[in-house]
Amino acid sequence: SYELTQPPSVSVSPGQTASITCSGDKLGDIYASWYQQKPGQSPVLVIYQDTKRPSGIPERFSGSNSGNTATLTISGTQAMDEADYYCQAWDSSTAVFGGGTKLTVL
Amino acid sequence: EVQLVESGGGLVQPGRSLRLSCAASVFTFDDYAMHWVRQVPGKGLEWVSGISWDSGSIGYADSVKGRFTISRDNAKNSLYLQMNTLRAEDTALYYCAKDRTMIQGVSAGGMDVWGQGTTVTVS
Numbered sequence: 001s002y003e004l005t006q007p008p009s010v011s012v013s014p015g016q017t018a019s020i021t022c023s024g025d026k027l028g029d030i031y032a033s034w035y036q037q038k039p040g041q042s043p044v045l046v047i048y049q050d051t052k053r054p055s056g057i058p059e060r061f062s063g064s065n066s067g068n069t070a071t072l073t074i075s076g077t078q079a080m081d082e083a084d085y086y087c088q089a090w091d092s093s094t095a096v097f098g099g100g101t102k103l104t105v106l
Numbered sequence: 107e108v109q110l111v112e113s114g115g116g117l118v119q120p121g122r123s124l125r126l127s128c129a130a131s132v133f134t135f136d137d138y139a140m141h142w143v144r145q146v147p148g149k150g151l152e153w154v155s156g157i158s159w160d161s162g163s164i165g166y167a168d169s170v171k172g173r174f175t176i177s178r179d180n181a182k183n184s185l186y187l188q189m190n191t192l193r194a195e196d197t198a199l200y201y202c203a204k205d206r207t208m209i210q211g212v213s214a215g216g217m218d219v220w221g222q223g224t225t226v227t228v229s
Contacts, residue, residue, distance in 0.1 A: 033216040097150060
């Protein structure tokens with residue numbers, strides 16, 4: 001079965017750029033989505049089709065996908081961005097989520 | 107505001123059944139695919155099942171295939187998950203989620219609206 005691998009944790013200082021990676025076999029050949037989940041809350045879609053932001057998602061969130069790696073980038077990271085982030089892709093009509101990355105802003 | 111409200115969770119013994127429901131409001135329900143996603147507290151997200159706008163395309167995770175059945179009633183703006191032969195490992199918070207597209211399983215999709223979830227405990 002298809003697997004997506006994320007680092008368990010990433011740390012960033014306020015105002016700096018955070019990058020969260022998601023690796024999967026030939027991931028660049030399919031679209032990736034990214035979700036943000038804060039403690040006690042439901043997930044929120046922040047990036048879809050590799051690079052697109054849903055309405056209401058700040059411009060500091062951006063995405064890329066090439067080769068075997070998709071990347072979520074948060075520019076000018078704010079304290080409110082501290083959360084768990086999950087990548088997701090489709091394989092044979094089955095959705096696959098990465099294991100999640102805890103972003104700490106310190 | 108676009109809203110999804112799940113119900114039907116609870117405590118159930120192993121081997122028994124449970125039916126989850128998800129009521130949708132403030133969007134054209136039959137224009138979109140829908141999904142069930144679960145999460146064990148403190149753990150990651152796991153996609154359970156998805157269904158296209160017209161029920162023509164349905165998918166299941168291997169972990170639930172043959173035991174769970176997804177369905178929808180567009181006239182009632184509702185999504186369902188029939189869960190049979192429940193196991194302890196099915197214990198989780200179950201979310202209902204709306205897809206951006208009509209067809210489940212397409213790469214261009216993404217789950218852009220989520221409910222608050224309903225808790226299923228198998229013990």
